[in-house]
Amino acid sequence: MKGYACFNAGSSSIKFAVFVERGDALALSSRGEIDSGGHQHRLLAWSPQGELTEDRPLEGINGYADQLAAVIAWVEGHLAPARLAAIGHRVVHGGNAHAGPALVTPALLAELAALNPLAPLHQPHNLAAMQAMAKLHPDLPQVACFDTAFHLDNPRVSRLYALPRALAEQQVLRYGFHGLSYQHVANTLPALEPRAGGRVVAAHLGSGASMCAMVGGRSVASTMGFSALDGLPMATRCGSIDPGLLLYLLQDKRMTPAAMQRLLYQESGLLGLSGISGDMRELTASQEPAAREALDVFVYRIGRELGSLAAAAGGLDVLVFTGGIGEHAPEIRARVCEQAAWLGVRLDPAANAAGGPRLHAADSAVSVWVLPADEEAVIAQQTRAAADELKS
Numbered sequence: 135m136k137g138y139a140c141f142n143a144g145s146s147s148i149k150f151a152v153f154v155e156r157g158d159a160l161a162l163s164s165r166g167e168i169d170s171g172g173h174q175h176r177l178l179a180w181s182p183q184g185e186l187t188e189d190r191p192l193e194g195i196n197g198y199a200d201q202l203a204a205v206i207a208w209v210e211g212h213l214a215p216a217r218l219a220a221i222g223h224r225v226v227h228g229g230n231a232h233a234g235p236a237l238v239t240p241a242l243l244a245e246l247a248a249l250n251p252l253a254p255l256h257q258p259h260n261l262a263a264m265q266a267m268a269k270l271h272p273d274l275p276q277v278a279c280f281d282t283a284f285h286l287d288n289p290r291v292s293r294l295y296a297l298p299r300a301l302a303e304q305q306v307l308r309y310g311f312h313g314l315s316y317q318h319v320a321n322t323l324p325a326l327e328p329r330a331g332g333r334v335v336a337a338h339l340g341s342g343a344s345m346c347a348m349v350g351g352r353s354v355a356s357t358m359g360f361s362a363l364d365g366l367p368m369a370t371r372c373g374s375i376d377p378g379l380l381l382y383l384l385q386d387k388r389m390t391p392a393a394m395q396r397l398l399y400q401e402s403g404l405l406g407l408s409g410i411s412g413d414m415r416e417l418t419a420s421q422e423p424a425a426r427e428a429l430d431v432f433v434y435r436i437g438r439e440l441g442s443l444a445a446a447a448g449g450l451d452v453l454v455f456t457g458g459i460g461e462h463a464p465e466i467r468a469r470v471c472e473q474a475a476w477l478g479v480r481l482d483p484a485a486n487a488a489g490g491p492r493l494h495a496a497d498s499a500v501s502v503w504v505l506p507a508d509e510e511a512v513i514a515q516q517t518r519a520a521a522d523e524l525k526s
């Protein structure tokens with residue numbers, strides 16, 4: 135039986151999953167993550183039914199390479215009776231060259247490393263996982279599955295910045311991210327929602343947060359741009375800000391580029407606004423005025439972007455929430471929907487409190503759903519397809 139290991143290194147977590155081939159289909163065998171909150175790293179794993187099967191403190195973890203080694207050891211110990219056929223990785227930035235998954239080669243690794251500065255919280259980790267697996271299993275195919283691929287055929291007007299044309303020719307364009315998550319929404323929504331092929335806005339609200347407008351199941355616009363800093367405020371990232379502000383910080387405040395990178399990627403967003411935490415669980419539990427204000431800004435920005443994306447899609451038929459916050463924070467969903475009443479959104483409060491998946495009231499003009507994010511399922515599908523193509 136063929137097994138596929140999937141790695142998803144995000145900004146705040148390493149998630150992983152093992153899928154096995156059952157006839158033509160791929161079945162989840164287990165999924166897990168390294169939880170780095172609290173004082174100690176823990177390795178958590180769940181069965182396909184969602185039962186916790188492992189919750190082990192990890193001793194002596196010093197940095198990302200050690201976390202990765204623990205995940206790899208766990209996956210290798212839990213594959214049987216399946217045999218590893220290929221390994222799939224989420225790669226946040228694929229640049230302009232990759233509209234679909236790609237086999238990992240030394241040349242691809244070099245090409246992707248050149249994009250590290252565009253996604254400093256993600257890309258180096260994604261590449262480290264590929265390099266570690268290549269050392270352990272030099273003969274196994276590895277497949278890079280790109281967040282950017284889903285958005286690559288966005289209309290050109292949506293991709294262009296109003297900068298001198300020469301910069302666009304040097305790949306300074308909007309890319310958009312969280313594409314594996316949006317692909318999963320596009321794959322699963324049609325089974326639930328008759329208007330899935332219409333004008334859909336999906337909000338992936340996790341540590342990194344973005345929104346995507348789709349028409350006919352394809353991305354037409356998204357809130358992230360050249361980098362994963364743009365758009366919504368996130369756990370620790372600022373989201374959209376005035377570029378004039380960056381000039382002011384550089385010139386008048388004499389901020390160094392390294393300090394600015396730290397400010398924008400690691401010290402801003404919900405953490406910067408609240409001064410307490412970037413974690414939504416802590417903020418929704420807090421009565422501190424700064425925590426409440428951080429949530430106010432988060433909800434307000436989602437509402438503004440929803441209007442903008444509905445404009446890009448020509449209207450709104452369906453709104454989807456996904457990602458850690460989208461799935462588990464009913465207060466945020468309710469506030470976003472309240473603010474979107476002008477678009478015809480009406481939430482069913484009981485359904486929202488119960489976690490959906492259908493959230494809209496009977497008289498809502500817009501259908502509203504909550505769907506579990508499953509980037510790993512898309513990685514597994516893309517990895518099997520790319521590995522099969524290699525053999526044929």
Ligand SMILES: Nc1ncnc2c1ncn2[C@@H]1O[C@H](COP(=O)(O)OP(=O)(O)O)[C@@H](O)[C@H]1O
Binds near residue numbers: 463
């Ligand atoms: N029960 C919950 N209530 C509110 N927020 C939650 C809950 N569970 C998880 N979250 C939030 O989800 C976010 C992490 O989302 P996730 O999609 O797992 O992150 P990543 O971007 O690292 O993949 C954190 O802000 C976390 O606080």
Ligand SMILES: CC(=O)OP(=O)(O)O
Binds near residue numbers: 143145342343
């Ligand atoms: C692109 C991005 O922000 O990813 P994540 O949400 O996993 O940090």
Ligand SMILES: [Mg+2]
Binds near residue numbers: 144145340341342
């Ligand atoms: Mg994520």
